Amino acid sequence: MSTLPRKDADFNVSQEIIAGTADGRRSDWMLDSEWLDNQLLPKKTEWENAWEAYRNPATRTPLITSAKREARKEYEKLLRILVRNLEHNTRVTNDDRRNMGITIPSATRTAVPPPSSYPEFSVDTSVIRRLSLHFRNQGSDSRAKPKGVHGVEIKWGIRDTPPQAVTDLLNSSFDTRTPFTLEFEENQRGKNVWFCLRWENTKGEKGPWSEMIGAIIP
Numbered sequence: 001m002s003t004l005p006r007k008d009a010d011f012n013v014s015q016e017i018i019a020g021t022a023d024g025r026r027s028d029w030m031l032d033s034e035w036l037d038n039q040l041l042p043k044k045t046e047w048e049n050a051w052e053a054y055r056n057p058a059t060r061t062p063l064i065t066s067a068k069r070e071a072r073k074e075y076e077k078l079l080r081i082l083v084r085n086l087e088h089n090t091r092v093t094n095d096d097r098r099n100m101g102i103t104i105p106s107a108t109r110t111a112v113p114p115p116s117s118y119p120e121f122s123v124d125t126s127v128i129r130r131l132s133l134h135f136r137n138q139g140s141d142s143r144a145k146p147k148g149v150h151g152v153e154i155k156w157g158i159r160d161t162p163p164q165a166v167t168d169l170l171n172s173s174f175d176t177r178t179p180f181t182l183e184f185e186e187n188q189r190g191k192n193v194w195f196c197l198r199w200e201n202t203k204g205e206k207g208p209w210s211e212m213i214g215a216i217i218p
């Protein structure tokens with residue numbers, strides 16, 4: 001969500017508009033008053049006090065700077081919860097959202113196609129009794145997953161001979177972020193492990209399998 005600015009000064013202006021408007025319209029928008037009064041607004045006050053102390057060169061110390069950073073961190077967590085509510089709350093109009101500077105939800109859903117590429121990966125054997133798979137999209141130097149992809153399905157198995165098909169790999173795992181790590185027992189050191197990966201999108205649709213790669217448990 002890009003609604004909240006990165007710079008503290010801009011964030012302070014934005015939060016005042018969003019939280020202040022929500023506070024005044026809580027009844028119209030049927031917001032949780034207990035949550036506003038006991039969680040969001042106290043953190044808002046903490047942020048504003050910390051920001052004011054930070055802005056004053058006479059009181060700006062490393063401790064004040066740290067307090068300002070922590071106050072924003074805690075307040076922003078709650079402010080983002082509020083913003084998500086306002087983005088999807090049917091009682092909030094698009095004009096309301098526009099006036100607060102928050103995202104206007106799209107009227108149509110973008111179709112997510114099945115993955116058409118496969119993951120390329122390497123196996124890191126530098127740590128004893130551990131194999132780590134570093135994966136990325138086919139032909140890419142970036143670790144970013146393809147658009148619409150939720151994660152990677154990993155088929156793997158310990159075998160004396162190379163697998164002839166993906167179905168020969170009897171273990172299945174899933175990961176959403178590289179690297180994927182497997183830990184092994186001492187008596188498994190020296191054995192061969194084979195891997196094969198494919199992408200899965202947010203609807204559970206699968207892409208093509210990668211090539212199979214083997215590694216020896218260190």
